[in-house]
Amino acid sequence: MIDVAVIGAGLAGCTAARHLSEIAKVKVFEKSKRPGGRIATRFLCQHQIDHGAQFFTARSPEFKDFLTPLVDAGCVARWEGRFAEFDGAQLIRETEWGGSPPHWVGTPTMSGFVERLSNGLDCVFDVEVARVEKEKGRWILFDTQGNLLGDYDWIILTAPAPQTHNLLPKEISFKTQVGLIKMLGCYSLILGYRHTVNLPFDAALVKNASISWISVNSSKPNRKNFSMLVHSTNKWAEQNMNTDLAKVQEKLFEFTSEILGFNVKFADYMETKRWRFANSIRQTDQPFFLDRSNQVASCGDWCIRGRIEAAFLSAKKLAVELLKDF
Template sequence: MSGKPSVAIIGAGLSGLRLAQRLTPFMQVTVFEKSRGLGGRMSTRRTDGFAFDHGAQYFTARSADFEAFLRPYLENGTVQMWAPRLAQLSSAEAPPRWTAPRYVATPGMTGLAKAMAAELTVHRAVQVDRLVRSGHQWQMLDAEENDLGRFDWVISTAPSLQTARLMPPAFAGHPSLEAAVMQGCYSLMLGFDTPQMLNWDAAWVGQDPLAWIAVNTSKPGRPAQHCIVAQTSNRWADTNLERDQDTVRAELISAVEAVTGLAASTAAYISLHRWRYASVATPSATPFLIDPDNRLAAAGDWCGAGKVEAAFDSASALAEALEITLTG
């Protein structure tokens, strides 16, 4: 026994892994992730030789803290700059100019999470279902009532609605969780056996259902097979979330064909992913949630702008507050 308080962190996305890194010096940290893969919404789908970043497309580093965090990963190539040829489709407007660098992880978006998790204890494919008080600790259970362990502190980094469902009624952060509003998104993945001739690598589409199309292959370190990711607007996704998924898929294939001229329906690999909680329409009122009396806390991109950097900021701010709470 090290004498350090124990903490269970729910989620191995950027928020959860950043918290785990920051808390390890003064807590016994265990991360639980319901998926087999790491990275949460910074993830990569690999199949049949194709690879798609079907969640976050790239990220920015506007704060000195995030820049400092990224530096070693930039130095060892885990994170690299992406400077695609940009276009604006379905509109006469010129594409926006990127003045700050855009970064991606390699060899896929999940690469950053894998590097961060290397020194951490992460239990994958374990979905936390509920927390039950056990003396001064919290016992965590899965849906089959299996005991996942007892911890002094529990922190959730799941999207706000999922965190609200996980946290016991005693958690003081419930009003803030309920105030946060997240939005959906669909990602259509198209893998081609032969390169497709396009004069852009990434494009905004100013016409529903589509918002963004990227040639995944144009990012550094990706496999050579030609992979395209098309994403819908959040507004369109939210009004079409419960529709038959085959119909949504067919509509998105037609939309890609109409705006790009690509023969999307002939792609060797076609897959649709529905994100219920992709980005943030209304963030929670505070940069993180902490309830020292109950030893519960929460953080995530929904505490801010709904971006990778917002996830980092929320986790870093919560880690700092916990350090003060625990070490005085």
């Protein structure tokens, strides 16, 4: 049986691993404590707040087919919130988010459906792959302490493009192309409350400001306890990527309070998360990278565009291609 190491247990890594497990022995390495990657949920006291991806749409038949059993099992549901648009601090549009295409979310947490996908896979958590080397025709992986993580016929890298680029040995044919893919940062402000705050919307897009998104996390299906989530713009995050996190949080309080008209600083629970590589711009060349002669491949949203559906499609298309060879 072919031995495969997958680096990363986000949606792309879990999707690739699940398909390849049909005929290969697959091991997944994930540096975090749980699967999901940027489909992430923060547990803060009584609150479970999605601080990465907020919702997703499904346009391709493949992704719709993938979602059907998850919807039937209650792991994914429609988010039918009240949607608003702000121009700076001015509310310019209010509408209902009912129709088509549906806005899907994981339930009761965003990351839950990736966790379900990872069930039954051979996943090793809390282990960062720091180095990969070829020895006697096999790929050898090492962690950050230099410990050996086994030897494999194939490796599949699914970390964000700059992190994948750092790990790829120089002889890999697509290393230069991956190095050219730029990813942009984002900050998330996570706010949990013991009481409910009345807002005229459940999800709001903000234009012409330093924040781009405010949502009432608890308005998603199957959530308890009032909580909000704010995203900075990619531009503001890039300009402040090395700023102290406490200062970033103060600025996010200020921007959000100005738009909402009350001081959000008095939340009961709060945290700020820095995403160094949150999104990527649309790519047009190929949905995955493959170096057959070296037996190395890479997939992830950044091969297509920074969206959940893209992460799934990139991994699925790569797996279909590899299954022809295995």
